[in-house]
Amino acid sequence: MAKGKITAQCKHCGEYFTIERTFYNRYEADNWEKCYENYYDCCSKCYKEQKRKKEEEAAAKITKECGYNLPELEGSAKQVAWANKIRADFIKNENWAIKIVKRWNEETKKKKMVDIKKNLEVSWKCRVAEMALKIETEESAAWWIDHRNYL
Numbered sequence: 271m272a273k274g275k276i277t278a279q280c281k282h283c284g285e286y287f288t289i290e291r292t293f294y295n296r297y298e299a300d301n302w303e304k305c306y307e308n309y310y311d312c313c314s315k316c317y318k319e320q321k322r323k324k325e326e327e328a329a330a331k332i333t334k335e336c337g338y339n340l341p342e343l344e345g346s347a348k349q350v351a352w353a354n355k356i357r358a359d360f361i362k363n364e365n366w367a368i369k370i371v372k373r374w375n376e377e378t379k380k381k382k383m384v385d386i387k388k389n390l391e392v393s394w395k396c397r398v399a400e401m402a403l404k405i406e407t408e409e410s411a412a413w414w415i416d417h418r419n420y421l
């Protein structure tokens with residue numbers, strides 16, 4: 271085993287950072303160091319920051335152009351940014367209503383409740399209608415965050 275180590279400077283913040291990899295032997299480690307010497311130019315902190323910025327911009331674009339009349343979300347800055355992304359991802363999928371119906375069907379099949387289909391139909395219609403209303407009325411960032419796994 272041999273350790274390869276590259277020190278590089280971040281083009282965004284100017285900080286020096288180190289990348290380490292483990293190789294089978296010195297030859298491979300040296301080779302990697304030589305090949306990738308100038309490859310890394312962004313530290314992990316700035317990489318995360320860039321990624322976050324891109325996600326925020328994408329969410330803002332969807333929020334603006336989606337055709338829904340979306341309320342401003344309330345919460346801490348961090349919550350709002352996260353909830354905006356969750357909401358944008360949700361409405362970006364034009365088939366969200368179908369997704370809800372499908373999930374509803376799967377859930378009920380599991381519960382062996384197919385024989386009371388009519389009641390269920392009403393239920394999923396309610397669920398879709400409820401969600402359509404939520405999109406345009408829910409102002410709590412925490413609500414989107416809490417329900418992110420059920421959307």
Ligand SMILES: [Zn+2]
Pocket residue numbers: 280281282283284285312313314315316317
């Ligand atoms: Zn940096």
